Amino acid sequence: MAYDGLIVGLGNPGTKYARTRHNFGFMLADRVVAYWANRPGCVCESRNVRLNATVWEAGEDFGKRSWLLVKPLTFMNLSGQVVGELARKHGIPAAKILVMHDELDLPLGTVRFKFSGGLAGHNGLKSVAAHLGTRDFCRLRLGIGRPESSEVMAEYVLRSFLAEEWGAVAQVLDLAVDAVLDYCRDGLDSATAKLHAR
Numbered sequence: 001m002a003y004d005g006l007i008v009g010l011g012n013p014g015t016k017y018a019r020t021r022h023n024f025g026f027m028l029a030d031r032v033v034a035y036w037a038n039r040p041g042c043v044c045e046s047r048n049v050r051l052n053a054t055v056w057e058a059g060e061d062f063g064k065r066s067w068l069l070v071k072p073l074t075f076m077n078l079s080g081q082v083v084g085e086l087a088r089k090h091g092i093p094a095a096k097i098l099v100m101h102d103e104l105d106l107p108l109g110t111v112r113f114k115f116s117g118g119l120a121g122h123n124g125l126k127s128v129a130a131h132l133g134t135r136d137f138c139r140l141r142l143g144i145g146r147p148e149s150s151e152v153m154a155e156y157v158l159r160s161f162l163a164e165e166w167g168a169v170a171q172v173l174d175l176a177v178d179a180v181l182d183y184c185r186d187g188l189d190s191a192t193a194k195l196h197a198r
Contacts, residue, residue, distance in 0.1 A: 004065045005096035007032070007180065008083055010124040012158075013073040022076060022157040024102040024142040025124075027169075029071050031177050036060070044069075053082040065184060068092070076124040084131030097137040098183060099128055100176070102157065106143025109168045111176050113183070113192040114139045138188055140179060142172060 009029025010022075017023050036044035036058045044058040047068075054071045068090065072082035087097060095115075105120055106112060116136045119125040129135045147156040161169055175198070182191035 002066075003068050003090055003092060004184070005067055005098065006083070006086055006090070006092045007067055007069045007184075008079070008097065008099045008128070009069070009071045010076060010079055010099060010101040011071065012075050013071075017158065019160040020158050021102050021144040021161060024144060024169075024172075025100040026071055028100045028140075028142065028173055028176050028180070029069060031173050032180050033058075033069060035177055035181070049086075051082050051085060053086075055086070060184060067184060076127075078127055079124045080127030080129070080131030083128050087132060094132045094134050094137040097128075097132070098140060098180070099125065099137060100140045100180070101125060101142065102144045103141035104144060104146050104153070104157070106141055107145045108143050108165060109172060110141075110143035111172055111179060111195060112141045112143075113179070113188060113195060114141055115188060138183070140176060140183075142176060 009025040011017065011026030012023060033044050033056055036042045041062045042060050044056050047055045047057050049055045052073045054073060056069045058067045058069055068086060070082060070086060072079040074081055083097065101122060101124055103120065115138050119129060119135065128137065179191055179195045182194055
């Protein structure tokens, strides 16, 4: 089956990491799956694959568009293994891959698209780029901000959001689901213009 693209949520598996900042991509993937699974004209079904990943096959608009959506379960630093394998198996070029991830350089509440360019020290993005052999893929960056104290960055991203931040997290996820749907329906340029105008 030919797919319109591959959508990747980055995070770490297990309940220990489920509510952490580094799992923003996983949280968004779950929201997108829930939307497609309950939307008239859409389908979203789990697929059994011989990969260390959770994979869904989604169809939109009564089959006009189809997507693979994946949560790699290899832990963040090895995420690219699954992404590279799925891309090669299904002939999906890097330019048709959207990676959803947490972003230190944006404050909480901010969502931005980006194509290609730097990886901002994000180990998940580094792994994806290494296994694709290019940085020329789309990203949806979910801001988590930087710690106000001198906390070690690795510890900060693996901490849960604070109780007072969950309202903003929910708003971001709602906004980001709309952005992903716009991307799937209208492409990156149109989705970017719409999102960044908000």
